[in-house]
Amino acid sequence: MSNNDEKSSYEGLPVSLDKKLGVPVWNDVRELKLRYRMSLGKIKKFFSALSEGKIMATKCKHCGRIYFPPQADCPYCMRSDMEWVDVPNEGVLETFTIVNIKPTTFSHYDDYVLAIARFGDGIKVLAWLRVDEKSRVRIGMRVKLTVIKRIPEGYYTFELEPID
Amino acid sequence: MVRNLRKVAIIGYGHSKFGKRTDVNFFELGWESIKEAINTAGISQEDIDFVALSNFGLWSSEPSPAASILEYAGLTPKEVIRVETACSSGSAAVKTAYMAVASGSADIALAIGIEKMHESGTSDVVELLGRIGSYFWEFENFGPTFVGYYALYANQYMHKYGAKEEDLAKIAVKNHYYGFYNPKAQFRKKITIEDVMSSPYIAWPLKLYDCSPITDGSAALILASEEVARKLTDSPVWIKAIEGATATANLAKRDNYISIPSAVIAARKAYKKAGIDPEKPYKHIDVAEVHDCFTIAEIMAYEDLGFAKRGEGFKLAREEQTYIGGLIPVNLSGGLKSKGHPIAATGVSMMVELTKQLLQKVESARQAPINNGTALAHNVGGTGHYVFVTILSLSK
Ligand SMILES: [Zn+2]
Numbered sequence: 024m025s026n027n028d029e030k031s032s033y034e035g036l037p038v039s040l041d042k043k044l045g046v047p048v049w050n051d052v053r054e055l056k057l058r059y060r061m062s063l064g065k066i067k068k069f070f071s072a073l074s075e076g077k078i079m080a081t082k083c084k085h086c087g088r089i090y091f092p093p094q095a096d097c098p099y100c101m102r103s104d105m106e107w108v109d110v111p112n113e114g115v116l117e118t119f120t121i122v123n124i125k126p127t128t129f130s131h132y133d134d135y136v137l138a139i140a141r142f143g144d145g146i147k148v149l150a151w152l153r154v155d156e157k158s159r160v161r162i163g164m165r166v167k168l169t170v171i172k173r174i175p176e177g178y179y180t181f182e183l184e185p186i187d
Numbered sequence: 188m189v190r191n192l193r194k195v196a197i198i199g200y201g202h203s204k205f206g207k208r209t210d211v212n213f214f215e216l217g218w219e220s221i222k223e224a225i226n227t228a229g230i231s232q233e234d235i236d237f238v239a240l241s242n243f244g245l246w247s248s249e250p251s252p253a254a255s256i257l258e259y260a261g262l263t264p265k266e267v268i269r270v271e272t273a274c275s276s277g278s279a280a281v282k283t284a285y286m287a288v289a290s291g292s293a294d295i296a297l298a299i300g301i302e303k304m305h306e307s308g309t310s311d312v313v314e315l316l317g318r319i320g321s322y323f324w325e326f327e328n329f330g331p332t333f334v335g336y337y338a339l340y341a342n343q344y345m346h347k348y349g350a351k352e353e354d355l356a357k358i359a360v361k362n363h364y365y366g367f368y369n370p371k372a373q374f375r376k377k378i379t380i381e382d383v384m385s386s387p388y389i390a391w392p393l394k395l396y397d398c399s400p401i402t403d404g405s406a407a408l409i410l411a412s413e414e415v416a417r418k419l420t421d422s423p424v425w426i427k428a429i430e431g432a433t434a435t436a437n438l439a440k441r442d443n444y445i446s447i448p449s450a451v452i453a454a455r456k457a458y459k460k461a462g463i464d465p466e467k468p469y470k471h472i473d474v475a476e477v478h479d480c481f482t483i484a485e486i487m488a489y490e491d492l493g494f495a496k497r498g499e500g501f502k503l504a505r506e507e508q509t510y511i512g513g514l515i516p517v518n519l520s521g522g523l524k525s526k527g528h529p530i531a532a533t534g535v536s537m538m539v540e541l542t543k544q545l546l547q548k549v550e551s552a553r554q555a556p557i558n559n560g561t562a563l564a565h566n567v568g569g570t571g572h573y574v575f576v577t578i579l580s581l582s583k
Binding site: 041043044046048051061092117118119120121122123124125126127128129130132135137139147148149150151162173180181 | 207209210248310311313314317318323324325326328329330331332334335338339340341342343346387388389390391392393437438439440443444
């Protein structure tokens with residue numbers, strides 16, 4: 024195949040030259056915006072509790088296993104007889120990072136501290152850790168789980184917070 | 188347990204140039220490795236009974252690429268199955284092709300892994316990778332990135348064992364050193380500890396040079412039954428074991444962040460099947476390709492695979508024991524770090540590399556001494572959601 028790219032014109036086409044390689048690239052004329060619709064029916068209590076400021080897990084009435092994130096079904100017992108329990112108040116920070124390079128849909132936030140904490144009853148939670156001074160975050164520090172309103176979207180979610 | 192499986196040999200291999208491949212479209216990129224694999228096997232398309240294709244996609248335009256690739260490569264109307272296990276999809280494709288041959292369903296099978304990540308912009312690729320973790324419970328509210336997930340491992344590992352950022356940097360320096368000699372690698376540039384240490388943080392404590400890049404590439408293998416392999420080649424490379432395991436998708440549900448539990452399980456299964464001493468696997472294995480998507484991942488791999496005791500993997504890096512001439516050479520291809528990491532092509536690429544290593548067909552500066560005729564590939568999907576450990580051997 025001959026390569027006459029330098030001489031070619033792409034007038035009237037969505038074609039641009041790749042900056043690094045100088046080769047022509049077709050810029051898609053179709054843009055798809057995707058937003059999923061995820062069903063909550065069987066664990067709706069989690070969300071009604073969240074909007075009342077509480078964070079809950081499910082507990083299998085048969086074997087006592089606790090599920091966080093909440094599950095409607097216990098696959099170990101093959102049963103779906105669950106009760107709702109509160110996540111314990113106090114936990115310990117197991118690990119954390121500061122996300123500097125963010126995904127597209129998170130690019131409007133300041134750099135955030137992503138952390139995992141262990142609470143009682145075997146519950147572990149990944150969430151943002153809210154701190155004024157990122158340099159003071161330490162593995163092993165005591166944390167609590169709180170419901171906050173996420174800005175700018177204005178919806179309730181949960182975050183970790185140091186216990187002073 | 189399945190018994191009476193047939194032996195399966197690699198009889199052909201192909202590998203595209205890895206990198207930013209805006210010079211070719213999706214199908215041309217796939218054809219580069221398929222063509223080479225067919226040629227090295229000395230067969231033609233009509234000899235292939237079955238195709239397993241891995242492509243994670245989402246960042247590239249073809250939503251159902253399997254039939255399209257077959258069409259371009261002159262493989263229609265062959266049977267094909269597309270498989271997906273995130274960053275270990277390539278190993279899943281090889282396993283699928285392996286099972287087709289081992290079971291007797293096919294005599295000759297093609298495994299192809301392909302990814303064209305540069306069809307999307309960087310921050311969208313960062314987003315799509317982050318979404319692999321656990322979409323609803325982890326991504327939707329907290330926006331983890333893949334670097335962020337591995338930074339959670341790095342922080343706990345360093346805190347627990349006293350490893351330093353400089354120890355992680357040693358992995359990047361080694362893999363760039365060997366990538367320099369690999370003509371298929373994305374980055375062919377040697378780097379220093381200072382280069383790594385002065386690169387910007389992406390997710391503390393991981394920096395730009397701790398991370399594998401966004402890569403376009405494809406890799407392909409032709410597998411054959413023993414009977415067919417004996418007719419077609421004097422130098423088959425045997426798949427002694429290709430074993431997988433899983434771990435929770437929610438990283439929060441793991442016991443700790445110093446190890447990938449699915450890697451430990453997959454390695455144990457593979458060592459048992461291949462007759463390798465799990466206490467001293469490096470006594471049997473001449474060369475390994477491990478999943479260094481981030482530098483910390485290679486250090487955890489040393490421990491999860493039994494190359495080092497728990498908590499001592501970083502010392503192998505510090506003492507440069509994974510260069511040629513050390514305890515066990517690792518990632519002589521340049522690894523994901525320097526060769527590049529086209530998500531669903533990586534597992535196949537590892538096995539192409541190891542096949543060539545065992546046949547002593549790679550560039551001399553990065554050729555491992557082949558004493559036992561055994562090589563290992565360790566391919567992690569997600570944050571350990573999926574792991575495959577594969578043992579290749581010159582002897583059946
Ligand atoms: Zn139960």
